[in-house]
Amino acid sequence: KTAEDFGEALKEQKPNVVFVSPSCPKARVQLPALLQKFPTVEWVHAQSAGIDFLVCDELSATTPVMTNAKGQFSSSLAEYAMLACSYFAKGIPQLIRQKGAKSWTKFDVQELRGQTMGIVGYGDVGRAVAKLAKQYGMKIVALRRNPRRDTDEEKLCDVVYGNDKASLNRLMSESDYIVCSAPSTVDTKGMVNADAFASVKDGAVFLNLGRGLVVDEEAMIKALKSGKLKGAALDVFIEEPLPEDNELWELDNVLISPHNMDQTSTFMHEATEFFVNENLPRFVCKEELLNPVDKVAGY
């Protein structure tokens, strides 16, 4: 758990790889300490998609390459995203209220087909969501740092914007469903702010399955209470576990999940398999590693 747990004797074996899991407490402090203790380390692999739990100046100063487990969690999150959109489109909050009152009252429902989904942060998770949303006949608008980066071979997005403020507000104004799947970095902190929420379409729904810090939570709560946002589905929060006194618990139009929408019984196993069966052999054969991350950029 700490750099101290690894004895000096280990140095003789010249360890060159470190595997770090987000379950390690204070990993942000321990990892640079460990790397300093064992300068033979060339490669650090993170057992998650997000590396925000590790990023810091000390880490940026270290030399080993870093890879992560992006792509391992995307499928389950894409399913959650469509569930969350349908949750509001088919009026589940109203269904539940009616069930409690034993009231059989017909009301109109919406289709996702033909609606617009705006994806903020178009990485593996964003792409997996786009792919599934496209199968529903939704129109996709995406926001990413490098809009011209042509990795979108499948041409899932109808439009792609850069991540400047005007573009974000434009995406918010065009989307019926906004999916936030951006990583938490210095640049994205608080990115989805009051201005962004002020730009939303009437009846828009906001989903966050990336990182809580990307969103200005206060501004989002205001938008939910005022009805500007029809609802929100949140799997991530600024503070986790979500404190009991956080207003989100009490809002009817919010679907809360405890950062578990990618937590399948096999996900850790599959992510570890990825390390063992994909990257470890590549490292040993001196081939290029999969999923390199930029420690400074934070993703």
Add this chain to the structure above:
Amino acid sequence: PAEAKVLAVGSTIEQFDIEMLKAANPNVIFVSHKNSREPLAKLLDMFPSVEWVHARSAGIDFITSPQLLSQARGVALTNAKGCFSSTLAEYTLMACSYFAKDLPRLLKNKNAKNWDRYDVLELRGATMGIIGYGDIGRAVAKLADAYGMNVLALRRNPKRSMYDPYIKKAYGGEDMNELVSECDYIVVAAPLTEDTRGLINANVLSHVKKDAVLINVGRGPIIDEEAMIQSLQQQNGKLKGVALDVTTIEPLPSDSPLWSMENVLLSPHNMVKTANFLREATEMFVEENLPRYLRGLDLLNPVDKVAGY
């Protein structure tokens, strides 16, 4: 179309001017009202000139009568199948995910402000069985396939699905127990006919996989509701949850146990009820079938009166 003329609109027989209509010789009846069975039968009796009845819905179980089904009379019957499939497919996949991600648990936890992390299931790799493979069944299969589910179908003519890219295997009616034993999610998308009434009974339910989810977007009476409730409630019952957009009696009576059962997602037969659905289904009649009728062409969506769908 210019050559067509609406002679009368009504929801009960009293609202129709019979004398006027007799003189005008109506040849088409467009049916939309849920209490149409009797008035329609009476109209067919009174106006032998009627050759064609079009139902604004997919199901025709609520409008059948000896007069409508009479082979001797030979009234053509068409319906609006296909107009509702997309939105029902969306509902069906949502219902599957509702249980895969354990929304009943999430909602309970929210009320208790309980941050309780648990494992969720993926639809990807799970098996879905669709009972009744018409337009709705096909639309569900297509979307389920997009999720990476293994899709099986049960239909009267399994050979018709031989080259269907969305189905792994098609079963005939006699293989129901085998089908359900393989499914994590069972979707009833069949029409209500003599053959399908009570089809999903206690025996079938005893063969389902443990923790299977049952979804009904067809007609309530296809499922033996008592048996289903027992399967949900009993210790040795296999069902994890059910999602019902249709029930045997609608509106669902307030004394039905379904109202207070946690693992039941209830909707008031409104999962097709988009703001546009009536207009789109009617458009199908006005812009597709009416012109065909006027030109003596084959009508779309003929209903097999013998089969009942």
